[in-house]
Amino acid sequence: VTGQRDVIGLIGGTGSLGCGLAIRLAAAGYDVRIGSRAGERARKAAEAIAGRLDADGASNVSGDENLAVAGAASIVVLTVPYGALESVTAPLASALAGKIVVDAVVPLRRDGDDFDLARPAEGSVSMQLRALLPGARLVAALKTVPAPVLQDLAAPLAGDVPIAADDAEAARTVAAIVARIGGLQPRLVGSLARAALIEGVTAIALNLNRRYGGHANVQFLGLAG
């Protein structure tokens, strides 16, 4: 379903999750394009990541403005804060029509010291994206993977990655990419409407991090396969 020469674009890829994914995906052999509102910021982030990879991995990562990345990539991951969702996606809608778009965005709000969801009227960010990115092959994934662990190449990855999508082939493609990172197990949890459930798990993990320390990832025990 996927080849290592797939071009994977990271919209808002200069941030914590984007850079964590960039380093892992480039190390896995993918051609990774980091996107930013400012091309220069993306190129600097790509240089910093290249400096942490061996020569092969380093040649796999570059940076550009979000629109150029959306145009060049065959698969795009949205890694922007929820508050930036509409302004970031509006200019990308035509470039992303027909492409696989991985939604990693979690709509968080604070409730005292804890995190809760700022649930969109559509039920989840992924369902909201259906109107913002018409024609995009939406896949909710990577919403639960902690960026600090991704960023530390020496840290072993372990855990499940819940994936929700209406497009079964797109879900399989994203599952194959997740599996190729190494250590992470893709888990299909149902239609795109199930993305709401995934977003809630992330809020739980963040509240656990605050109470117990560390960077919680998700793992479902007891599965047969």
Ligand SMILES: NC(=O)c1ccc[n+]([C@@H]2O[C@H](COP(=O)([O-])OP(=O)(O)OC[C@H]3O[C@@H](n4cnc5c(N)ncnc54)[C@H](OP(=O)(O)O)[C@@H]3O)[C@@H](O)[C@H]2O)c1
């Ligand atoms: N951090 C995690 O561990 C983690 C894990 C799973 C999911 N997520 C989700 O992934 C998304 C990104 O998280 P993050 O921690 O990487 O966020 P972040 O570092 O705060 O932001 C990511 C990037 O988004 C762009 N951005 C920020 N504000 C923007 C605005 N107002 N308009 C347009 N672009 C803006 C910035 O890129 P430029 O300034 O270069 O354009 C920034 O580098 C969030 O929705 C989060 O819920 C995060």
